[in-house]
Amino acid sequence: MRLDILQQYQSQTKFLVAIDSIIFGFDGEELKLLLVKRGIEEEFHTWSLMGGWVQPDESLETASSRILFELTNLTDIYLEQLHTFGNPQRDPVERTFSVAYFALINVEDYENKLSRNYEAQWFSMQELPKLLFDHGSMVDMAIENLRYKASQHPIGFELLPEKFTIPQLQKLYEAIFGTELDKRNFSRKLLSTNLLIKLDEKQKGYSKKGAFFYKIDEVKYKKHFNNFLNFLPGSTP
């Protein structure tokens, strides 16, 4: 190792690096956000995003998955890097860079698996409490990004159970965009992507007639993901 390079590195200030996770869920009616009380905040009763420190041997992806797992015990979750927040004053305790990730999980999967180490709660997007530090901005950016992505790709599937009905999917999109959609145009557009496989089974209990279940054609879904679909379905004002 050349000495001048080493000196170059050693003369620099080092910082704490953390992960914060914006965890979206859908319960069939509303888009929700999972928040925790971590017990490490100065203001003891503030809700915050789930987060944690990046460890010396971890990549950012590994760290974000680990932290999500610690809370939910879920693996293989849709998780995507959103933005890194680094204002010198964002954390009053000590300067910390936070790499924000956003996650999509369906509330059903999560229900029983919740870790008891955290006080966690789902909040409706309409009724979010005041959040710790700059977590509010993180959430704002995440919802904007979610809308952007969902308008281009059928990303919303990640928030639903494996088997879902078209009306469920429509409710999800309505929740994401905060708008009403026309069911005729919506289902036509969805089905025209050929990404859905109709099952024989019908949903019981919710409506009298019952709606057919569908599942995603995983192979096509992943293939199509990088072609822009301009996916936002027709809306009725």
Next chain:
Amino acid sequence: MRLDILQQYQSQTKFLVAIDSIIFGFDGEELKLLLVKRGIEEEFHTWSLMGGWVQPDESLETASSRILFELTNLTDIYLEQLHTFGNPQRDPVERTFSVAYFALINVEDYENKLSRNYEAQWFSMQELPKLLFDHGSMVDMAIENLRYKASQHPIGFELLPEKFTIPQLQKLYEAIFGTELDKRNFSRKLLSTNLLIKLDEKQKGYSKKGAFFYKIDEVKYKKHFNNFLNFLPGSTP
């Protein structure tokens, strides 16, 4: 300050945090990338992205602007956070997180202002040299992002001089997408946005007839930026 919180923070490992900038430029014909030899790399002759360390009192935005200014002496540049790279092995000297920013500048503005402290050179996107560390992946991600954005917004303006012609703009889009576009459809689509203001002046020298200069309607441009435009013009295969 509560003692247990302080201890929580102090027990964590700290890391170096750097910025790397993917700087795109356009010379009227080709999309180019600005690379430097920083003289701090282990392999002394490797080209790399322009970069630098984040200082204790700087936000990420401030740091990225400063670093870009150090090289180009330009201010008010389009600069956007792309992604944070943090694999434990990405920098063999010491673990460093790098927040990648991408910048769009027009080569004309830049020409005379270049700092003499760096050995810098524009490279055609087709003929990039091997880059330091994971800078190659950063560039790949940036070009993908640039295409994505440019297909949705008329972001390409940032790469052109203040006064530009429609054929220039078309060449830029052709360079970004690596494809040929139909000039009739292209100009119709562009003009239909009403974001361009036609000037009286014509471009001299390049063609015999001369093409009219246009400038952007800044106010409308910024307003429209958040409405998805689905901007990719028609292509002729």
Next chain:
DNA sequence: CCAAAAGTGTTCAACATACACCCATGA
């Protein structure tokens, strides 16, 4: 039998694409 949700088709307007000719001018 009726209330509640599922499911489906048509028409019209807007937009994307493909395509070809005239214009202005410097050499």
Next chain:
DNA sequence: TCATGGGTGTATGTTGAACACTTTTGG
């Protein structure tokens, strides 16, 4: 005068938006 690039219009197909009625079945 002619070669070069600038500038425009039209016809066609595709896609999105608006809109209403029939079907199923549990209670």
